[in-house]
Amino acid sequence: MSAPGAAPAGAEEPLFRRALGADFDRLHPRLRRRFSTGLATGEACLGRGTMDRIWRGGAWVQPFLLVGALRNILVPRTGRGVAFTIENTPYRDSFGRQAVSFVRTFALPGGARRFDAAMVYSPERGCVVDYLGTHHHLAVDLHPGVDAHGALVIRSGAQRLREGPLDVGLPGLLSGAALVRESYDEAAGCFRVSVRVSHPVLGAVFGYEGSFTVRYVALERHRPGPGVRPRREERRV
DSSP states (O other): OOOOOOOTTTTTSSSHHHHHHHGGGSSOHHHHTTTOOOOTEEEEEEEEEEEEEEEOOSSGHHHHHHHTTTTTTTTOEEEEEEEEEEEOOOOOOOTTTTEEEEEEEOOOTTTTEEEEEEEEEEEEEEEEEEEEEETTOOEEEEEEEEEEESSSSEEEEEEEETTEEEEOOGGGGSOEEEEEHHHHHHETTTEEEEEEEEEEEEEEEEEEEEEEEEEEGGGGGGGOOTTTTTOOOOOOO
């Protein structure tokens, strides 16, 4: 890995502000603050709540979920009323980029399961790139938008598999499509999230839905949880 270099102009702007442009201001104010987490704000965003439901598709899905779970990609278990945390910590990665962790922990019976990601903004690709798992093996383009209610809606795009010299773009039949919606519920005073991953031919793969509240912690006083930063970082976007 190369030593961190000087950040290019605009690199400290929040990832989702860069991706959304003027539409960022259409987000609900609570979402604007939450997705402004970055090096410029000097804060981490820590969430805690309950997933009403964690689900998966048919039996054919389970082997893929079990393999992914070895590197904290997706969750192979189902459940209802599952305690949940999410840790969004901004940091400078090994290549000088602003990155933000999205480490989700589900307190399932029999042991907690994690779904890890680190996000960066890629000027080359013109979008947020989501590096999934503990070793950045899978890079996924994320295309965010804002709906009529001020919720953030994210659709996944192209996906690449990286392992050593291997750099392969995954065709549609070998990849899943993710749809994420996060909103703020004024009446309940919490964020609501729903995630659905599906296959273009085989249908539903995995998803969850629930609610959580957040608190903001100054980075100088924040000690990230174990394994928040990936074990291996990938330069290629």
